[in-house]
Amino acid sequence: MADIVIIYGTTEGQTRKIARHAADYLTREKHHVSLIDAADAPEDLDDRIAKADGVVLAASVHMARHNAAVARVVDTHKAALDAKPGAFVSVSLGILSEDADERAEAEAYAADFFHTVGWTPRAVLHAAGALRNAEYDWIKRWMMRRIARQRGEPFQAGVDQEYTDWRALEAFVEGFAKSLSV
Numbered sequence: 653m654a655d656i657v658i659i660y661g662t663t664e665g666q667t668r669k670i671a672r673h674a675a676d677y678l679t680r681e682k683h684h685v686s687l688i689d690a691a692d693a694p695e696d697l698d699d700r701i702a703k704a705d706g707v708v709l710a711a712s713v714h715m716a717r718h719n720a721a722v723a724r725v726v727d728t729h730k731a732a733l734d735a736k737p738g739a740f741v742s743v744s745l746g747i748l749s750e751d752a753d754e755r756a757e758a759e760a761y762a763a764d765f766f767h768t769v770g771w772t773p774r775a776v777l778h779a780a781g782a783l784r785n786a787e788y789d790w791i792k793r794w795m796m797r798r799i800a801r802q803r804g805e806p807f808q809a810g811v812d813q814e815y816t817d818w819r820a821l822e823a824f825v826e827g828f829a830k831s832l833s834v
């Protein structure tokens with residue numbers, strides 16, 4: 653049984669859903685989990701990390717960059733994070749592409765993030781996120797319509813689409829939790 657802190661950063665909510673799913677799954681598997689929104693990090697986060705066996709960071713990608721609140725958490729709590737094994741869940745849509753170059757680009761966002769924040773996780777999952785076409789404001793709708801057009805894909809304004817592979821997420825966090833007890 654491991655003690656795990658999960659810290660997530662989200663814009664439209666999919667990474668929160670992913671982090672909650674991971675937390676619920678690990679709790680069912682008898683691990684102890686603290687779930688923290690990077691945009692509302694508690695003052696005692698250093699202590700919580702110090703008491704944990706490992707930390708999972710989850711961040712979504714917007715305009716080729718990972719969530720800024722997660723980057724700030726790494727910056728502020730770097731010493732505590734560096735003292736613990738870490739795992740990273742990168743949430744994007746580029747990782748779904750059939751084009752190998754586009755998938756490599758999505759993977760490179762994570763490499764850039766690690767380089768920028770100066771933190772190296774033990775394990776990385778590139779998870780597909782969601783399209784929230786029904787909820788985007790006009791500017792996001794315009795951007796996503798443009799991306800869909802560039803890729804020759806249809807854009808359905810009122811339709812949400814979730815692409816996350818929940819079983820792959822469970823296997824990833826389970827593997828990380830197991831690695832903490834060996």
Ligand SMILES: Cc1cc2nc3c(=O)[nH]c(=O)nc-3n(C[C@H](O)[C@H](O)[C@H](O)COP(=O)(O)O)c2cc1C
Nearest residue numbers: 662663664665666667712715716744745746781782
């Ligand atoms: C305005 C906007 C920009 C995005 N930019 C990218 C991008 O550059 N690369 C990518 O792979 N996915 C991009 N996405 C897809 C998001 O990563 C995906 O929708 C994810 O599920 C968002 O997670 P969140 O709801 O936790 O913020 C973008 C989405 C939006 C709405």
